[in-house]
Amino acid sequence: MFGWKFFDRRELKVAFIALLLTISVLSIILPRSLVSANTGTPAYAPNRSLSPTDLPSASSPADRVVVTLITEEKLGQLADGVTYDFWTFNGTVPGPMIRLRLNQTVEMHIINPPNSTMTHSIDSHAILGTGGGGALSQTPPGQESIFQFKALRVGLFMYHCATPDIPSHIANGMYGLILVEPPGGLPKLNHEFYIAQGEFYTTGSFGQKGFQGFDFQKADAETPDYVVFNGRVGLMTGNRTLQVNVGDTVRIFFLNAGPNLDSSLHIIGGMLDRVYLEGSLLSPPLLNVQTTLVPAGGSVMVEFTAEVPGTLTIVDHSLFRIHHGALGYIKVNGPANPALFSSIKNATITESLNMSTTATQAITNSSSSASNATTVYIVNFAYSPADISVPVGTTVTWVNQDSVGHTVTEGDPNSPKAANLRAFDSSEEALTGKVALMGPGESWSYTFTAPGTYEYYCIVHPYMIGYITVTSASGSNATRGYGQLTNFSITGGRGIVAMSAVGIVILVGLMLVFARPGRKESI
Numbered sequence: 464m465f466g467w468k469f470f471d472r473r474e475l476k477v478a479f480i481a482l483l484l485t486i487s488v489l490s491i492i493l494p495r496s497l498v499s500a501n502t503g504t505p506a507y508a509p510n511r512s513l514s515p516t517d518l519p520s521a522s523s524p525a526d527r528v529v530v531t532l533i534t535e536e537k538l539g540q541l542a543d544g545v546t547y548d549f550w551t552f553n554g555t556v557p558g559p560m561i562r563l564r565l566n567q568t569v570e571m572h573i574i575n576p577p578n579s580t581m582t583h584s585i586d587s588h589a590i591l592g593t594g595g596g597g598a599l600s601q602t603p604p605g606q607e608s609i610f611q612f613k614a615l616r617v618g619l620f621m622y623h624c625a626t627p628d629i630p631s632h633i634a635n636g637m638y639g640l641i642l643v644e645p646p647g648g649l650p651k652l653n654h655e656f657y658i659a660q661g662e663f664y665t666t667g668s669f670g671q672k673g674f675q676g677f678d679f680q681k682a683d684a685e686t687p688d689y690v691v692f693n694g695r696v697g698l699m700t701g702n703r704t705l706q707v708n709v710g711d712t713v714r715i716f717f718l719n720a721g722p723n724l725d726s727s728l729h730i731i732g733g734m735l736d737r738v739y740l741e742g743s744l745l746s747p748p749l750l751n752v753q754t755t756l757v758p759a760g761g762s763v764m765v766e767f768t769a770e771v772p773g774t775l776t777i778v779d780h781s782l783f784r785i786h787h788g789a790l791g792y793i794k795v796n797g798p799a800n801p802a803l804f805s806s807i808k809n810a811t812i813t814e815s816l817n818m819s820t821t822a823t824q825a826i827t828n829s830s831s832s833a834s835n836a837t838t839v840y841i842v843n844f845a846y847s848p849a850d851i852s853v854p855v856g857t858t859v860t861w862v863n864q865d866s867v868g869h870t871v872t873e874g875d876p877n878s879p880k881a882a883n884l885r886a887f888d889s890s891e892e893a894l895t896g897k898v899a900l901m902g903p904g905e906s907w908s909y910t911f912t913a914p915g916t917y918e919y920y921c922i923v924h925p926y927m928i929g930y931i932t933v934t935s936a937s938g939s940n941a942t943r944g945y946g947q948l949t950n951f952s953i954t955g956g957r958g959i960v961a962m963s964a965v966g967i968v969i970l971v972g973l974m975l976v977f978a979r980p981g982r983k984e985s986i
């Protein structure tokens with residue numbers, strides 16, 4: 464009441480307009496900042512899987528080493544079109560392999576970023592000491608713990624988070640391997656791969672698209688939806704298949720992180736020449752083993768020589784787990800060797816018996832609705848999904864989520880077609896004589912009018928390969944990519960739309976306020 468006397472009506476009106484202007488501008492601008500603040504992550508889910516080839520070479524024999532593990536909670540892909548909030552060491556599943564030598568002292572740093580939702584820690588089976596380090600390393604968000612231990616035993620050992628509820632932290636991806644080599648190191652082989660089997664328990668069933676939460680009841684009942692290698696369905700299939708040559712020696716460091724199931728590690732078409740049972744590297748290996756049992760919380764080191772060209776299939780021989788994602792391939796490249804392996808007489812096969820379709824097919828089948836539009840994302844130098852089937856007439860849109868340019872170019876990169884013979888080509892090389900790249904964030908679409916299977920690749924990264932199968936039958940299945948992902952990533956989307964609407968309404972109101980004096984003057 465007191466204050467009103469200091470303003471005449473004209474000043475009040477100006478103040479009122481200024482207030483409305485401020486609110487309207489804020490309510491239009493603010494939602495944009497909410498989008499970036501809420502998601503914190505890009506509108507797509509990066510691949511959190513550690514590549515099986517991503518492992519350190521033998522460590523130096525220095526007495527003391529420093530290891531830093533950052534306990535990051537991160538959105539990532541559990542399968543094509545399926546996203547999950549992983550809890551990780553250093554942002555990947557599994558966490559990095561820590562490669563030590565006997566009697567080294569390790570200064571272990573556990574850093575828990577401020578944006579974590581909970582405390583994390585480490586317990587390693589390599590560590591002799593209370594809780595394997597668990598008690599010394601409990602680290603709340605925004606803090607760091609440092610402790611030291613001495614690597615007193617040679618072997619291949621699991622590490623995992625040891626913060627209650629411990630099995631939940633393991634089930635969300637917090638595990639990896641510590642290799643303690645003998646003082647002279649392990650003999651050098653041609654290839655080393657680092658593979659961790661783990662279960663995921665999701666709110667939706669296997670293959671259900673979109674964001675999936677952690678289902679504690681399923682975990683407690685030991686009924687996983689996903690049993691996968693390195694935290695993702697299809698990590699070692701398609702264009703991610705591991706590659707070796709005939710005659711190469713191969714070593715696999717294998718962790719069964721569980722947390723619940725034992726693994727019956729088997730390589731279809733191959734042989735485990737040497738099995739260092741349960742990660743015991745000083746015991747003599749078992750020779751010529753078909754399948755080795757790896758307990759939850761255990762490991763094994765296997766070695767073999769690739770003898771016969773072809774494809775080796777890595778499975779848990781509890782084979783229905785193929786349907787839950789436990790499937791990987793090693794391609795053995797080399798000229799055919801009929802003396803070792805060849806057909807003498809083929810039976811006539813009338814039905815399609817493609818083993819490789821198991822896991823991916825289950826996913827494809829789960830999205831039953833037909834669609835006339837579908838999206839393929841380009842993420843981490845790969846088309847995702849890399850292999851889709853769509854009915855004729857479908858418009859496929861490729862969205863480049865990478866930080867570099869790519870193309871979508873029909874053909875086989877090993878024998879590329881002339882530009883004017885390609886069925887489709889985002890680079891438009893045939894028109895311009897130059898290769899135009901789809902830049903980061905850009906997209907490109909093509910409508911498929913002729914049935915058939917089309918292979919395509921990226922001109923500048925020819926190891927990126929994708930397939931589109933266009934079916935003539937209407938109503939056939941279409942893989943829907945990340946269609947539902949946007950529902951998740953823009954959290955509070957309705958609120959944002961509502962706030963923007965409020966801003967627009969107020970702006971319109973303002974225009975009316977300004978318009979009225981104008982009308983008066985015109986009279």
Ligand SMILES: [Cu+2]
Pocket residue numbers: 534550582583584624625626632637
């Ligand atoms: Cu944890």
